[in-house]
Amino acid sequence: MLWPFGTTWRPVRQKRRSTVDLRWLSARSWTRRWYPQGIDLGLWHGRRTLAVSWFRQQLDGHHLASRIAFVDLERSRHLDVLLAVEEDGELQPAQIHAGGLAWFDDRLFVAATGRGIWEFDLGGIRRVRGSEARRLAGARGRGLRATALVAVRRRVHPIDIRCSYLGRVFDDDGTPLRRVLIGEYTRDEKGRIAEFTVPASDDEDFHEETRFTPGIRQMQGAVRWGGRHFVSQSDRMRPGVLWTGARDALVRDRVPLPVGCEDLALDLDAKMLWSLGEHPWKRVVRGIPFSSLGVEG
Template identity: 75%
Template sequence: MLWPFGSTWRPMRQKLRGTVDLRWLTARSWTTKWYPQGIDLGIWEGRRTLAVSWFRQDRMRQHLASRIAFVDLERSRHLDVALAIEDADGELLPAQIHAGGLAWFGDRLFVAATGQGIWEFDLSDLRRVRGPLARRLAGARGRGRRAGALVAVRSRVHPVPLRCSYLGRVFDDAGEPLRRVLIGEYRGDENGRIGEFSIPEDPDGRFDRLDQFSPGIPSMQGAVRWGDRYLVSQSDGMRAGVLWSGGRDSLKRDSVALPVGCEDLALDLEARLLWSLGEHPWRRVVRGIPFSRLGFDA
């Protein structure tokens, strides 16, 4: 399958064993330069597609670049799009953010930029770049050659009065998506906050806070809401991730384990799956957990 500008999709491996597991078939399965973080679901040219964010770091753990891998769920293939910003002279620079969470609304992709609010990228205006610029936006160094890269350019920065470690979608009781997101803070202690914000329809509008609470869960990595039910992911080092589920003030540990090194969460109401992913090298997986295992179909 081809994407804009004739770019080809790269394959992933899919296994069905109670969950839908997608695994990378390239060096990204084990690299320590790039780490997957955020996840959300959207439609691209009529096809159901997962968006998975990655950030690149150097040996000093400094952020160099970020990208989105768009995964065609029907064919289990993916395509990378680099994230970029424009400077005052119109030059493209790599988006040096953690990209800890995603919320995808049509052509508007919102990315959690830890400590820097929410960054918005325009998917209706992807650009093709080549040569040294492609290498720079991809966070690569040295003189190696790179044929080219697709780039999504930041269109707006939305200040938010939270650390913005992750970002998740909100649905009503009937499963209809709302123009709202959950924005949360990763902290090693129990003081991390989750806020619910409305998405501005006007690009110049602001994220308005509608609610905020502290569930008392350390190391929160993602959160989504369906009606009155919240789902929160919690990482636990090299052990399986923990899923918390329930009402705003009554979250309980679920018996279903998340991937090792779990990160963000995304609800897939059409396929009736909860998506998450693991970030650790050699253990990286994009996993869809059936709602029936979570008690959603009871």
């Protein structure tokens, strides 16, 4: 299948048992150059689609580039879009951790750890070629990348917490709100989560509504549905932990998250909670049915 610009979709393996597991059928399953981080859902050309953010780094940890893999949930294929910044009329790679995503129509908000929230324009995706495509992907020298699709940053939104991850907020009846949860990854229990209203125009800023400290180490993602919060906690090479409930009374759920778990996304249409694992050879994008979590959709 071809996207309108002529870029091919690539297959993803999908298994359905007690969960829906998507796995990458390429070197991205084990590479140490690219790491998956954030996740959210939206409509891509009218089709229900998962967005998964990746960052590219050198082995010393220096960030080189970032991208979004858009996964067609029905056809189990994905398409990559590089993230870029325009400086003096020239595109540069977005060298951010991309720890979380919030997708609002053509506006994609990305957590740029320690550097606020970056907003990218999905309505103005460009096609680049040759050396420019390789450079925006963080690649050096010659390579096989002939063309690439690129989403360009529209704006940086300063936030006064670390912005490690980013998640959507829904009302009790499932109505998506123009709000997000932004949180901090810390190795101790001092990490904070704050809820913000998303600006409706370029004349507005993110407006903080509330914040709290759950007392959970190594938080990786958070979303809210009505009065229920969902928070992910990583545990190195062990399965991740999911915490659910009211923000002041979060309880550890019996259902494990993927090893090296990261961000969270709510899929109220499919009655599912999505997460993903970042570690090489253990990478999976996992949908957990609400019924397994004791949640009524």
